Amino acid sequence: MELGTATQLITRLIILWLLSERPLHGYRIKRILADVALRHWFPIETGSIYSVLKTLAAAGLVETEIVEREGQRPERTQFRITQAGREHYRELLRRAWTEVGRSSESFHLALAARSDLDESEIPELLAIRVKSLRQRISELEMASNSAPALAMVEHSRALTLADLTWTESELEKLNNRGATTSDI
Amino acid sequence: MELGTATQLITRLIILWLLSERPLHGYRIKRILADVALRHWFPIETGSIYSVLKTLAAAGLVETEIVEREGQRPERTQFRITQAGREHYRELLRRAWTEVGRSSESFHLALAARSDLDESEIPELLAIRVKSLRQRISELEMASNSAPALAMVEHSRALTLADLTWTESELEKLNNRGATTSDI
DNA sequence: GATTGATTAGTCAATCTTGACTATAATGGA
DNA sequence: TCCATTATAGTCAAGATTGACTAATCAATC
Numbered sequence: 001m002e003l004g005t006a007t008q009l010i011t012r013l014i015i016l017w018l019l020s021e022r023p024l025h026g027y028r029i030k031r032i033l034a035d036v037a038l039r040h041w042f043p044i045e046t047g048s049i050y051s052v053l054k055t056l057a058a059a060g061l062v063e064t065e066i067v068e069r070e071g072q073r074p075e076r077t078q079f080r081i082t083q084a085g086r087e088h089y090r091e092l093l094r095r096a097w098t099e100v101g102r103s104s105e106s107f108h109l110a111l112a113a114r115s116d117l118d119e120s121e122i123p124e125l126l127a128i129r130v131k132s133l134r135q136r137i138s139e140l141e142m143a144s145n146s147a148p149a150l151a152m153v154e155h156s157r158a159l160t161l162a163d164l165t166w167t168e169s170e171l172e173k174l175n176n177r178g179a180t181t182s183d184i
Numbered sequence: 185m186e187l188g189t190a191t192q193l194i195t196r197l198i199i200l201w202l203l204s205e206r207p208l209h210g211y212r213i214k215r216i217l218a219d220v221a222l223r224h225w226f227p228i229e230t231g232s233i234y235s236v237l238k239t240l241a242a243a244g245l246v247e248t249e250i251v252e253r254e255g256q257r258p259e260r261t262q263f264r265i266t267q268a269g270r271e272h273y274r275e276l277l278r279r280a281w282t283e284v285g286r287s288s289e290s291f292h293l294a295l296a297a298r299s300d301l302d303e304s305e306i307p308e309l310l311a312i313r314v315k316s317l318r319q320r321i322s323e324l325e326m327a328s329n330s331a332p333a334l335a336m337v338e339h340s341r342a343l344t345l346a347d348l349t350w351t352e353s354e355l356e357k358l359n360n361r362g363a364t365t366s367d368i
Numbered sequence: 369g370a371t372t373g374a375t376t377a378g379t380c381a382a383t384c385t386t387g388a389c390t391a392t393a394a395t396g397g398a
Numbered sequence: 399t400c401c402a403t404t405a406t407a408g409t410c411a412a413g414a415t416t417g418a419c420t421a422a423t424c425a426a427t428c
Binding site: 006007009010013014017020040041042043089090092093094095096097098099100101102103104105106107108109110111112113114115116117121122125126128129132133136148149151152154155156158159160161162163165166170 | 191193194197198201204224225226227273274276277278279280281282283284285286287288289290291292293294295296297298299300301305306309310312313316317320332333335336338339340342343344345346347349350354
């Protein structure tokens with residue numbers, strides 16, 4: 001079975017990841033993913049959960065386990081990962097380990113289109129970016145550090161730091177240039 | 185006017201970016217974006233171009249300039265950015281400069297779900313990742329270096345290098361551990 | 369002048385994604 | 399006891415995205 005977009009890959013991967021541990025119903029998945037720690041890393045909308053479950057079921061990667069109800073609560077459909085699902089999941093995981101994402105960042109467009117804003121705006125904008133990056137880093141430092149999360153956090157921190165370094169040096173270049181031009 | 189997904193933001197931004205320079209028709213945009221250098225950074229599918237143009241037109245950010253034909257070729261609808269479109273464009277650019285993307289990477293899931301693959305697979309997978317990252321870096325080094333592209337390339341290179349460093353150190357940790365365990 | 373292949377300009381059905389909304393049940397407080 | 403609030407479990411219409419496909423023209427070759 002083929003996958004479409006990058007979004008789709010990650011969404012399926014997340015659902016399969018949760019189901020690989022134990023059978024779950026849609027709403028439970030929704031609640032698990034709503035947890036602050038997870039939502040931050042893997043944001044998925046409510047609708048997508050059910051949509052993806054449906055697709056996975058159609059592909060035989062997941063199957064309806066039971067339709068049960070607790071007390072007079074609404075019915076809920078529990079899903080269980082199949083053998084095929086487990087194999088697919090592990091295959092997706094291998095790809096996730098090896099493939100380097102080609103995320104098209106809007107910041108890159110900003111750089112390419114630099115001349116479309118007043119050059120005088122750029123230092124302020126970069127300063128805001130620096131602030132955002134610092135904020136992100138401090139968030140990461142306070143992040144929960146259970147063992148598996150730790151690697152994620154550290155990887156993310158390393159990349160964000162590199163971004164910060166780059167951005168700061170760009171900003172400094174501008175400030176120096178600005179200083180020399182106006183001081184002479 | 186509000187924007188939905190991150191995908192949507194970048195797609196609109198790209199189209200507005202191209203239109204900010206001169207009026208274009210859909211197919212021309214398609215060809216411009218099909219160029220290797222651009223496709224690499226900002227991949228957009230054919231269908232999305234026309235879809236986004238339609239949305240932008242409905243929002244008054246873009247207007248149909250002329251429907252012309254060259255010789256007996258099919259008609260083509262040319263679009264021109266409006267004043268509102270220019271303002272929106274510049275606003276999106278400011279956001280692109282300042283906002284730090286929260287891209288949900290599947291590699292992070294791979295790290296979180298590390299125990300779902302055999303630990304013995306991990307070194308090979310990391311080695312492949314290292315190779316992919318090296319490849320990406322050498323691609324970036326050969327990349328076209330017109331002035332606006334340069335900043336993009338350097339930023340990307342800095343982040344990819346940080347990723348490489350992180351991944352290599354992770355791999356080395358594993359190799360050392362493997363060596364000591366099996367050598368004693 | 370016929371055939372083949374590339375180019376042009378875009379369409380559209382299938383699929384995916386979003387998030388506001390529904391309908392019921394349990395809970396807490398006055 | 400009654401009412402408001404929150405929790406449960408999901409639906410669905412509206413919008414976004416994909417990419418294979420169409421239908422015509424032009425260019426080159428046989």
